[in-house]
Amino acid sequence: MRRFAIREETHSAVSWLLRTARAHGHAMRVFYRLDGSQPDPVETYETPGWRGIGPVVTGNRSDGQLQLNIFADLFDTVRLYVDGGHVLDTETGYLLTTFADQACDAWRLRDAGMWELERLEHYTSSKIGCWQALRCAVHLAEPGSDQLDASLLLHAGSGFDQGPRMSSAIDALFEKLSSGPLLYRFSGAREQEEGAFVACGFWAVSALHHVGRTDEARTLMDRLVAMTNDVGMLAEMIDPRDNAFLGNLPQGLSHLTLIGAALDLAS
Known part of the structure; x- marks a missing residue:
């Protein structure tokens, strides 16, 4: 999904994967049900x-x-996510460290292989999968970044984190990416002379509400709604310098996030 530039779905998928792995006590399984629970027995x-x-x-x-290739699948996914400009929090780093340690210990074991065979063997592809997982783990441990991405706001409502850490992340996003009530999509977007992305502002409304800052969320909502045009429409982006509409008009995502923020505030 990241390669197709699908951002929200990528965030949701990676968040689901890490949240599910954490919920099962750091024990990686081959697959889960869509709700993150273990599948029914055969x-x-x-x-x-x-x-x-x-x-x-x-x-x-x-x-x-036991399929050792799942370690490669996990770390390849997270590596692509980080290389796409996203940042992992400290708790996720600890979780991945646990899985890297498991790969270090498990690579010597016989497993079912990617073909799910009943007879356990020392499959070459399984050993290489562990190597790939550890290679990605080293890659993830080396880079650092102070770049910010407003799509992090989506995770306040996903259940991934709604505590002080997420609240601090929201403050950092407003400090670095905001112009008035509006937010740019990511670090550097302002310098690329693109407008502030309207949906990010409404994501911030929902995020503030989810971390318990509902009064701030309502104030932000009022300021954003006041930016609609004379027939209540919103564009894809707004130039904070003169409030000029940029990009698609009307923009479906802008209106969907407005509706979502309103529903969150009403809950």
């Missing part, structure tokens, strides 16, 4: 199945298998 039914291939089976026998 059940076999005495029915012939499609073209008599049966029996019909629900569930997946690979659940609970």
Whole structure:
């Protein structure tokens, strides 16, 4: 998704992955249900199945298998996320350290391999997967950045963090990326002479509400709504220097985030 420049979905997917891994006590499994819970056990039914291939089976026998390639999948995903300009918080760093340690210990073990075979063997691709995971872990440990990304605001509502750390992150975003009630998308956007991204302002309304700063959220909401035009429309971006509309008009995302912020404030 990151390669297709799909930002919100990428944030949501990575947040889900890390949150789910943390919820299961740092024990990585091959797969999970969409709600992050463990899958149902395998059940076999005495029915012939499609073209008599049966029996019909629900569930997946690979659940609970040791597949060492999952370490590479996890760290490759996070590496791409960070290389795309995103920053990991300290707690996530500790979580990834735990998985890197597991890869260090597990690479010597026989596993089911990526083909989910019942017979455990020393598969070359599995060993290389552990190497790739640790290579990515080293890469993640080396770079640092003071660049900010306003899409971090989305995680206040995802349940990832709604405490003092997220509140401080919101303050940092306003300090570095804001111009009045508006926010630029990321560090450097202002210098690229693009306008402030309207949706970011409404994300900030929701984020402030989720961390318990609802009075500030309502004040910000009033200021943003006052920036609509004479027929209540919003553009994709606004130039903070003269409040001129830039980009698409009307912009669906701007209005969807307005509605989302209003619903959050009403909850």
